[in-house]
Amino acid sequence: MRLLTALLAFLFGATIATAQNHPTINQSDMQKMMQVMQKVQACMEELDQAELDALQRSSEQAMQKIDALCAQGKRDQAQDRAYDYAQKMSSDPTVQQLRRCGEMADGAIPTDIIPRTFEKEDYAGRHICDG
Numbered sequence: 001m002r003l004l005t006a007l008l009a010f011l012f013g014a015t016i017a018t019a020q021n022h023p024t025i026n027q028s029d030m031q032k033m034m035q036v037m038q039k040v041q042a043c044m045e046e047l048d049q050a051e052l053d054a055l056q057r058s059s060e061q062a063m064q065k066i067d068a069l070c071a072q073g074k075r076d077q078a079q080d081r082a083y084d085y086a087q088k089m090s091s092d093p094t095v096q097q098l099r100r101c102g103e104m105a106d107g108a109i110p111t112d113i114i115p116r117t118f119e120k121e122d123y124a125g126r127h128i129c130d131g
Contacts, residue, residue: 036105043101051094059089070129082128 062085069078089095 040101040104043097043104047094047097047101052098055089055092055094059085066128075127075129078128 062081066078066082066085069075069081
C-alpha cells in the first residue's frame with residue numbers, strides 16, 4: 001500500500017508539474033485531474049492494509065517456491081504453480097479492488113500488470129523460469 005501510494009503521488013505529481021507548464025492545460029482540466037486523484041486516493045484508502053500485506057507475503061512465498069522449482073529443473077511444475085497462483089490472485093477481492101482503483105486513474109497506473117483472467121494458452125509462449 002505504501003509503495004502504491006508513493007507511486008500514485010509520483011505519477012500525479014509529475015502530471016501536475018507538466019500540466020502547470022503546458023499551455024493547453026486549463027484550470028478545468030487541472031480540477032478534473034485533482035478530482036480523479038481524490039477518487040483514487042479514496043479507493044486506495046478502502047483497501048485493507050493487512051490484506052495487502054498478506055498478499056505481498058503470499059506472492060513472495062509463491063515466487064520462492066517457483067524459483068526453487070526452476071532451479072531444480074522442474075520447469076513444468078514451476079509453470080503450473082505460477083499459473084495456479086495467477087488464477088488465484090485474479091479472483092482475489094483485494095486484487096480486484098486494487099485493479100479498480102488503478103482504472104480510476106484513467107491510465108496513470110499500469111493496470112495491465114494485473115490481468116483480468118488467466119488462460120494457459122495465453123502464456124504458452126512464455127515460461128516463468130525464463131523471465
